[in-house]
Amino acid sequence: MPGKKIRPIPKTSEDEMFDALLGCDEEIDLDTAKDVLHAYGVDSSALVSKLRSRVEAEARRIRSEGEAVPVPVENALRNLRSANTKKSEPAGVDPGAYITNLLSGTLPSAGSQAVASLRGRKPGEKVSSKDKEILDSLKRELDEGDPESK
């Protein structure tokens, strides 16, 4: 409804009671919001992905109606895409080194970090004898399927 002013809804006594208990909705800060997301087990990047999908669908609808996608919508999509990319990148990585490692095949995979973390160890920390047994058996299975190792 462009041009139509959206007025705040007058507060009822119940609204005032909840504002007193929880704080005003209009003043929720990011830390409180994160607490709430955590309590519901929701990841904010999943919300951003959903928003991105919705805006992309709207952009397709606008195009299908023969209209050009407005610049603000394009900007929002670019911003949303970069927000998703940033979230999926490993933290604190130099992009140049990351690409070099990726091309040379020396990039530690996310999987290896996850395995190391699986039993509460830090990456690089020695594996337990039990874990070593499991890894050795996995290696044997892989070698058996690899003709060069025979």
Add this chain to the structure above:
Amino acid sequence: MDDSRFANIDFDALLSRLYAVAQGLFARQGLKGEASILPATGKSAEDLAVDVITDLIVGEKVEWRPKQPDEDPFPLLVTVLKHDFLDLVRKGRAYKRTAVVASLQDEEDLGRIAPPELAVDIHDKAEDAATKERVYALVKGERELEEYVEAVFELGLTKPKDIAEFLGISSDQGRNRQRRLRTRLARWHRSVAISDRSKSH
């Protein structure tokens, strides 16, 4: 109009804050015994928050013209979200009323329904009492939160300054208790939603 207004917005933060508001509204309905997804609409808090920001970006239903380059659209979005939420609640209630009338056998049954004004008044008072009871249950055993809730429910204090003064705490401590209450409510609401889902399956 400044066409770069969505180029630098932190959508992650904006969406997180709006989601927290939406969940708060759903949790409040939950305190009245209503489900986590509003009847007849199938909308969740997540849907509501995403819809509102989509409307802001597309600009067909919500138009935002910031006066300053760094203006935060959050207060506007909270207002839009509350309008949308009320619409959904009304739709849900209309659906429930339809269901009640449709289940009546004959005109004699219609005569047993209390006059609407009286029915609403009785319903509201019962709802208020049930809401307070549920909030007290949420904070049971946590003295700081219990006394905060008592100050609001029993003394009718609503201004943060008055509550802090009465309890002899600083404004920051008051805000901290509000934050803990909001998180406590969220955890409770999530457990109710999970229980609702398991019952329906």
